[in-house]
Structure formats: structure tokens, C-alpha cells
Amino acid sequence: MGASSVRTAMPTTTTTRSLRLTAALGIAAIGLALVPAASANAATTIDGPIGLGTAASYGVLGSSTITNTGPTTVGGDVGLSPGSAVTGFTGPPTGGSYTGALNVANEAAATARQDLTTAYNTAAGLSPNRIGLGNLGGQSLVPGVYSGVNLSLTGTLTLEGGADSVWVFQSDETLITSTASNIVFNGDASSCNVFWKVGSSATLGTDSDFVGTILADQSISVTTGADIDGRLLARVGAVTLQSNDIVIPDECGEDGEVGTSPSPTVGDDTPPDGTVGTPYEFTVPADGEPTPTVVVSDGTLPPGLVLDEDGTISGTPTTPGDYTFEVIVSNGEEPDVTVEYEISIVPVAESPSPSPSPSTPGTPGTPGTPGDGTGGPGDGSDNPGDGLAYSGAHPGMTGMAIWAAALTALGALALTLRFRMRREQGRA
Template sequence: MSSLGGRTPVVAATVLAALILLSSASSANAATTIDGPIDLGTATPFAVLGASAVTNTGPSVLNGDVGLSPETSVTGFPPAVVNGTLHQTDAVAAEAQADLTTAYNVAAGLTPLQSGLGDLTGASLTPGVYSGGELALTGALTLSGTAESVWIFQAASTLTIGSGAIITLVDGASACNVFWQVGSSATIRTGAQFVGTVMADVSVTAQTAATVTGRLLARTGAVTLDTNTITAPTGCTTEPGTVRTSPTVTSAAPPSGVVGTDYSHTITASGTPSSTYTVGSGSLPPGLTLNETTGVISGQPTAPGTYTVTIVATNGTQPDATVAYEIAVAPAAISEVPAVPAPESGEAGSGDQLAESGVEPGATPLVAFLALVAGGLMIATSRARRSPSAA
């Protein structure tokens, strides 16, 4: 893995499975990314924030605000010293809890660069997202990067920092940008030297003489302290990251078309920001075009057949969504020539006139002609018999 400098994206979590649509659709799993540190919102100035209680034993020193919401039990202040403001069940603490929940969910959604981790002892980690079930540190962990580098650790269950464990930042790495999202509870044991912001779904416990350069934030449970020094990071210059989600095609497969008939179908994709759409391979049926901004396939097909086309949805966050379709186009329907109705009785050209010549109505033209010829011959023969000179 390479170092994360400036605003290089931090690879993040799978939030949507790729949707397979008609024929040989193929798309990598969508991912959510963030290109900077987690935004803590109004929870940023807190060294300690609890939900059910904040309890201290001994002369702890807290460099930052201390808050509790929604419960009211804050004990051990003094002897603890708060170099900040104590927000006990007030609107500020309530808002900080709300922002903590938002930050927790963002961190929990990120896809790790490396997963399945357990004890981090001995590791030297470059910036990225790391996950495990029960994360632990029993020895030394080194984080190497720049002042804008970001590390996000996801513990699906617990986080346990052993007695005397130490986290070291090198090459300009900053405690401002180290985050620990914990699915249940975190424990920092005696004498440990911990770095980063803990966002625990339940509770956080710091045992005797543990030091924290960061924050201990508990969403639903208590924060318990014992002669600790906790210093919330200050002077953080890196802007909070923007969350981006790679696209996944969500629309149904395009319908069939008919030659010469208007056609319209819209390709849609989830993801942030919005996607643009291009033809990756194959081709649309002749006569149809794809609007790259709206995803609308429209026009009038000009040739029948079955056409294979690959549509690619892109929003600048990898992976792109690539989906293959088969679009069938049927020939245009052939209209039947309407039959000419037979003339009504009494109309010009009807069979009644032929009847005067001895031709029955409804007779075919050939029969009528022959009947007229025969009639004429009979008349001529009769006249010849009566007039020899004419004969």
C-alpha cells in the first residue's frame, strides 16, 4: 500500500451489491469512499463524551470538553481537571451525540483495504481503512504518513489496547486523522499510550495511567476514567472528507423495440455524485442513441435484429458499473390492403345493367363479355334471316 498524501481517496465500504440486468451483465461491487478525515461535527472539541454516565477516579486531566447526554450522572469532577467546558445533559452535549452517531455510521460503512485483522502488534501501517472482529494491540503499532494521511480502524466487536501498548506516529502523521470505530466497547489498559478518536457504540474504559491523544466518545453507554491524561487534538488543518459512493445500475433491462416505432428507456444508477453513461462495447440498435448525461436511450430503430451493448456508468469513484444488455428489434408490421366492396344494387356499374343483356347480376366480367358477344351474334343472325340483302 502506498502513502496517502493530500486528498488521495481512502478506499471505503461496500454499500450496495452490483445489480445484474439481462444477459451477461457484469459489475464490480459498489464502494463508498472518503477523501479525508471523518467529520465529527460538534463532537470535535470533546475529549470525553458519554451517553449513560461519565465516571472518573483519581486526578485525571482532560484537555478538551467533557459531555454527557441524555443521562445526568457525572462523577469524579473534581478531582479530575477539565481544561475545557463540562456539558452535563445540555443542548450542546445532545447535538454532539447526534453528530457522533453520524460520524460512527460513516466510519462503519467504509470498505477496508485490509480485513480480518486481530492483534495489530508489530505492524507499521500506511494510511487506509482496516477492519477486524475483535481488534487488539498488545505491543507497538506504527502509523506512517503525512499530516493529511487518514487511518480508520473498524472493530466489529471490541477494541482492547493492552497494558503498556504504544501507538507511534511518524513522518508527520497526525492524531487528528486516526479513528477507531468500535461495534461494542473499547478498553485501554494500564499505562497504554493510545492515539486516535474512539467512537464506541456502547462504552469506553481507560484504566489507571493510560494516556490518550485523541477522544473517548461513547454513543449509548458510559465513559470510565482512572487517573488518565486525555488530550483532544487541536490545530487540525485537514478538511473533513467527502463521502463518495461508486455507481451501481438500478434500472431494469431495456425493452424490445420495433422498426420505425419511437423508443425510449432510461438507464439509472445509484451513487454519489451522479453518473454519466457511455457505450463501452457493442452497439445500440441502428437509429437509437444514448444521452450521456440523462442515461436515456431514444430514437426509432431502423433495422431488425438482436443487438448486444455494454453500458458503463461512471462518477469518478471506482469501480465503474458495467452492464451488458441484449436489445431485440422486431420488423415493422405490414399493413393489409383493404378489399374493395362490391357495388350495391342500383348503383352505376351494378349487375342490374348486365341483366338487361341477359347477364345475371354477380357474373364475372369474362362471363358477362361472352354473354354480350353471344347476344350480339344472335341478333345479327336473326336480322340476316329477315333481310337477304343484309345477309
């Protein structure tokens, strides 16, 4: 009798742990499935160059040291604060020169450095139109805000735009350009309106041609023969130069404007799931002036659904499945907004089989047992089981939530059976 009790207790303990784990996993899966999808919004763009304040007149501005080797020329001011070591500007033919003022550890340099910090934070705070960039070589980019962990340039980067076009490049860490790399314009764009926010340090390669204002949090190093059509501004580090030409274009002003462009915006709402044979409707939450249009740019809508130009997805789904697609929202103002959506279409839910009467001796009013043919999980029948409709959940739940609900139901059933076994053992 004692041996029999031991044999009964051991599997019961193991089963209890497994059932508790199963139930916990089901509950966790439900929590994950119900996490809302990430929202898609139009990026905040700039409708004018980033304001540099008094830092706009500086071709070179550093914080700790400025070191030059060779006949570097700077078209504009040279400034350093709070450091005081500026070397190598002894004039031609062997030393560096500048066309503006030299401000070292004075109020003018300190103010310019404060304005640089403001400009750096402004550039860092803009929402990018594109993220995840790395090597910019070979690309042709329209105006916008571009972001990457480490930005680099091998070969040629082309910027396409007009006189008022603005580009902001955000590097979380470094900016490195290769030997003989260059940046060119296709159109009437100006280097005044190109900005590079660098999270740590920037390095410009030998004989490279660079365009724009570098706003570096740390240091800037320019190797031999590199030419800059713009500015080198280091917020807390050093600037190192080697026989370079640095020119601030004459048309660059001091002030810029930052704001929200009239390009379209898209709200956070996402399309719900649908059911075969049930009318469906969802409107992409797009807004803007002029009124934006919405078209599918990639992927396919569920069969039976169509997208109107006003952004309304409607119709009656005909085929179950998961459908992923992208839409482009545009109103003639750059930039357009691309949003990815997913719609799951489930089959028509079948009516569940009648549940056994709770009053029937020995038959609990619970979902069927796996493999017993009553519709429980794993029995292979078409009946999805009592209390668990084929749709699995409300229309907004994902496939993960359906599996989670099934696991939770299975765990509850097993715990009920375990309770009965204990009660019968007690009676014995």
C-alpha cells in the same frame, strides 16, 4: 410368480430412489457451479478526516454516566447526554479536571451526541481496504480503512503517512489494548486523522499510549495511567476513567470530507476459462485517473498467456490445468487494488463418437453405459461419450459443472432403463 414379482419390485424401488437422488445432486451441483464469483472493487476511502460536528470539541463524551478516579486531565469539553451522573471531576490534586466546558444533560450535549452518531455511521459505512484483522501489534500500516471482528493491540502499532493521511479502524465488536501498548507515527501524520469505530465497547490497558478518536457504540473503559492523544466518545454507554491524560491536538478541525479517492477501481468481470490451442484474451476491468497499470503480484498465468501493463491477458494456452494468480492495479494514488483471479485451461475437445441410430432395434440414442467401452462415465476409454464433449460445458463452466452434467446424464440414462424394465415386465 408372486415371489418373482416381489424380488423385482424391491430393487426397482431402491434404484428409483437412488437415481432420483443422483439426478437431484447433479442439478444442484450445476446450480452451485453457475453461481457468479464475488466481485472485487476498490474500497471507498476518505480524503479527509471524518466530520465530528460539535462533538469535535469534546475530549470525553458519554451517554449514560461518566466516572473518574484520580487526577485525570481532559484537554477539551466533557459532555453527557441523556444521562446526568458525572463524578470524580473535583479538580487537582486528587480529582479530574478539564480545560473546556462541562455539558451535562443539556442541548449542547444532546447535539454533540447526535453528531457523534452521524460520525459513527459514517465510519461504519466505509468499505475496508483490508479485512480480518485481529492483533495490530507489530504491524506498520499505511493510510486506509481496516476491519476486524475484534481488534486488539499488544506492543506497538506504527502508522506511516503524511499530514493529510487518514486511518479508519472498524471493529465489529470490541477494541482492547494491552498494558504498555502504544501507537506511533512514522512521518508527519496527526492523531486528528485516526478514527476507531467500535461496534460494542473499548478498553485501554494500563500505562498504554493510545492515538485517535474512539467512536464506540457502547462504553469506553480506560485503566490506570493510560494516555490518549485524541478523544473518547461513547454513543449510548458510559465512560470510565482512572488517572488518565486526554489531549485533543490543537490542529484538529471540526469538519471532514468523505468521498471516493482517485485510486483505481476494478469492475466485476472475471476472466473466462480457456482451451489449449485456442487464442485467448481478457482485459482486467480497471479504471481510474491517471490510467492504472496492472501487474501480476502472486501466482502464475496459464502457460502461453501474458499480461500487458494495460491489463490485457492474451496469448494461446499450451497446458491444461487450474491457475490462480493475483494482480495489483495501481495509478499512483493510494490505495492500490489487489484482485485474485482463476483461469481453468481445458484440453482440446475431441470429436464425439457417432451416436447409434435411433432406428436400430434395442439401442437408445443416449450416452454410453458405464464400463461398456462406448465412452460412458467410468469406462476408462479416451472417448468422453455421446452427447458429453470432453470440455464438459461452455468455457465459463467450472469443474464442478462438468461433474454435475455427468451425474445428470447418468440419472437420465438409469431412469430410461427403469422405464424399459417396467414395460417389459408388463408385456410378460
